[in-house]
Amino acid sequence: MNNDQYLLAIETSCDETAVAVIKNETELVANVVASQIESHKRFGGVVPEIASRHHIEQITVTLEEALQEAGMTLDDMDAIGVTEGPGLVGALLVGVNAAKGIAFARQKPLVGVHHIAGHIYASRLEKEFEFPLLALVVSGGHTELVLMKGHNNFEVIGETRDDAAGEAYDKVARLLKLPYPGGPEIDKLAAAGEPVIDFPRAWLEEGSFDFSFSGLKSAVTNKLHNAGQKGEEFRPEDVAASFQESVVEVLSTKTKKAAEAYGVKQVIVAGGVAANSGLRARLLETFRETDQELLIPPLKFCTDNAAMIAAAGAVAYRQGHRAGWDLNAHPGLDLEEYGKRRRN
Amino acid sequence: MNILAIDTSNYVLGVAVIKNREVVGEWVTNVKKNHSVRLMPAINQMMRETETSPEELDQIAVAHGPGSFTGVRIGMATAKSMAFALDIPVVGVSSLEVLARQGIFFKGLICPFFDARRGRVYTGLYDEEMNVVMEEENIDMKTWLERLHDMKQPVLFISQDESAFREMIEQELGDRAVFPGAAHRYARPSYLALSAMKKPASSLHTLMPNYLRLPEAEQKWLRQKEK
Ligand SMILES: [Zn+2]
Numbered sequence: 001m002n003n004d005q006y007l008l009a010i011e012t013s014c015d016e017t018a019v020a021v022i023k024n025e026t027e028l029v030a031n032v033v034a035s036q037i038e039s040h041k042r043f044g045g046v047v048p049e050i051a052s053r054h055h056i057e058q059i060t061v062t063l064e065e066a067l068q069e070a071g072m073t074l075d076d077m078d079a080i081g082v083t084e085g086p087g088l089v090g091a092l093l094v095g096v097n098a099a100k101g102i103a104f105a106r107q108k109p110l111v112g113v114h115h116i117a118g119h120i121y122a123s124r125l126e127k128e129f130e131f132p133l134l135a136l137v138v139s140g141g142h143t144e145l146v147l148m149k150g151h152n153n154f155e156v157i158g159e160t161r162d163d164a165a166g167e168a169y170d171k172v173a174r175l176l177k178l179p180y181p182g183g184p185e186i187d188k189l190a191a192a193g194e195p196v197i198d199f200p201r202a203w204l205e206e207g208s209f210d211f212s213f214s215g216l217k218s219a220v221t222n223k224l225h226n227a228g229q230k231g232e233e234f235r236p237e238d239v240a241a242s243f244q245e246s247v248v249e250v251l252s253t254k255t256k257k258a259a260e261a262y263g264v265k266q267v268i269v270a271g272g273v274a275a276n277s278g279l280r281a282r283l284l285e286t287f288r289e290t291d292q293e294l295l296i297p298p299l300k301f302c303t304d305n306a307a308m309i310a311a312a313g314a315v316a317y318r319q320g321h322r323a324g325w326d327l328n329a330h331p332g333l334d335l336e337e338y339g340k341r342r343r344n
Numbered sequence: 345m346n347i348l349a350i351d352t353s354n355y356v357l358g359v360a361v362i363k364n365r366e367v368v369g370e371w372v373t374n375v376k377k378n379h380s381v382r383l384m385p386a387i388n389q390m391m392r393e394t395e396t397s398p399e400e401l402d403q404i405a406v407a408h409g410p411g412s413f414t415g416v417r418i419g420m421a422t423a424k425s426m427a428f429a430l431d432i433p434v435v436g437v438s439s440l441e442v443l444a445r446q447g448i449f450f451k452g453l454i455c456p457f458f459d460a461r462r463g464r465v466y467t468g469l470y471d472e473e474m475n476v477v478m479e480e481e482n483i484d485m486k487t488w489l490e491r492l493h494d495m496k497q498p499v500l501f502i503s504q505d506e507s508a509f510r511e512m513i514e515q516e517l518g519d520r521a522v523f524p525g526a527a528h529r530y531a532r533p534s535y536l537a538l539s540a541m542k543k544p545a546s547s548l549h550t551l552m553p554n555y556l557r558l559p560e561a562e563q564k565w566l567r568q569k570e571k
């Protein structure tokens with residue numbers, strides 16, 4: 001009798017159509033991502049309707065590729081997982097309905113997965129979790145500090161009050177006339193510059209683990225505008241480096257303070273901005289000689305993928321969670337609520 | 345030959361099971377409610393009532409549009425993934441053709457249409473044998489009616505959006521315009537299955553929605569490019 005557990009997961013919350021197969025919660029057997037980024041570049045951002053169209057075009061191709069890569073069939077799967085939210089509703093709907101189609105056709109259990117839970121569980125593909133742990137989630141839509149005292153137990157102890165860090169990156173990239181997506185472009189530029197401009201850091205009230213990036217964004221706008229009027233010029237490399245320095249300093253300092261305040265054993269960095277080399281370097285330095293172990297997923301697990309959804313879904317499946325045939329897309333799904341439902 | 349037919353391309357949510365050319369089950373609602381939530385429970389119920397297990401299915405039929413972009417994709421994602429999981433053929437049928445079949449006993453031309461807003465419609469023209477007389481289009485209703493006018497034949501208009509266009513149609517075609525009763529204005533999934541039986545199976549990966557319309561962002565982008 002073979003007691004290995006296999007789960008196939010689908011992710012379509014934004015602009016990647018992805019399918020993965022995972023064994024026993026942490027062993028990745030297949031991981032296929034069909035990116036659409038080229039289709040959205042000319043619009044300077046993800047166009048929801050175009051994203052949804054690509055998903056429906058790619059979904060069965062991606063499924064087939066993933067099973068081929070795994071060298072398995074749907075017979076071998078114990079359950080089907082899918083991102084139910086948050087994300088673009090039309091995009092999510094393709095994945096959710098495809099997952100339901102497969103699960104119903106083969107009479108397999110169905111598990112709905114929170115996209116951010118997925119980003120956090122990406123780290124578990126590398127190293128077993130030790131609770132309590134703290135996750136710094138940074139992406140285009142999210143900037144938050146999440147405390148986990150156990151599996152699927154999420155407490156948001158700090159979050160952005162305005163823009164997400166990734167949003168600030170995109171806006172500053174546009175100011176500097178960099179191509180979409182702006183984050184990696186700024187990161188590249190920053191590496192060649194010096195943080196000579198002193199942009200503000202939003203620390204907020206003493207003891208708060210919340211973030212705010214809208215002030216920084218305005219400061220960059222004003223600085224460039226004023227400089228232009230005075231005929232001064234900043235090197236774009238230096239603007240990028242100074243902006244990134246401000247973001248990275250706030251993120252790493254707050255993460256460090258929260259890690260100490262909650263006495264966590266591990267610190268996880270999750271989300272697309274976790275691919276930022278400046279942030280990775282600073283966090284490595286910050287946590288080099290501390291009691292907390294720092295887990296940063298490899299680059300391929302920072303951007304959206306289904307491996308992370310499989311990793312989170314397999315845990316929810318083991319915990320006994322089952323979605324009904326009426327599973328829907330939830331574009332604004334709350335992480336704490338989701339965790340509660342998974343544990344009960 | 346057992347067929348499961350799925351239509352979520354417009355307001356109608358339709359599911360039917362056909363066994364050996366007999367319609368053993370058909371479920372239709374015409375309410376503006378979430379297809380994504382209701383489709384799979386409807387399929388589950390229909391399969392149970394007709395004592396059909398998924399592995400007994402030989403084919404999936406799906407309405408591939410035109411219609412609501414999201415609605416079309418809900419049905420397509422479900423149909424394609426079921427066909428993939430069961431390794432059976434999937435057949436896409438035009439949502440307009442399915443609707444046109446409601447007029448099967450009419451002697452004349454059949455014009456199904458869906459409101460595409462701003463005076464436009466998704467429409468096509470069929471004869472009594474369901475042959476295509478004019479290809480499907482996303483077109484200004486006025487322009488479309490002028491073309492129908494020139495055909496000098498009675499035309500049956502089938503649409504749940506009838507009331508929005510009825511006056512315009514009668515003005516253009518007068519007595520030659522015919523409107524069916526309420527029971528015939530909605531697409532039926534049994535007709536979808538029967539249409540599918542007459543068509544070759546689509547290739548799973550290349551079967552795509554037929555939107556008849558570019559995304560808004562793409563239209564804008566093309567207009568700007570032309571300037
Ligand atoms: Zn993401």
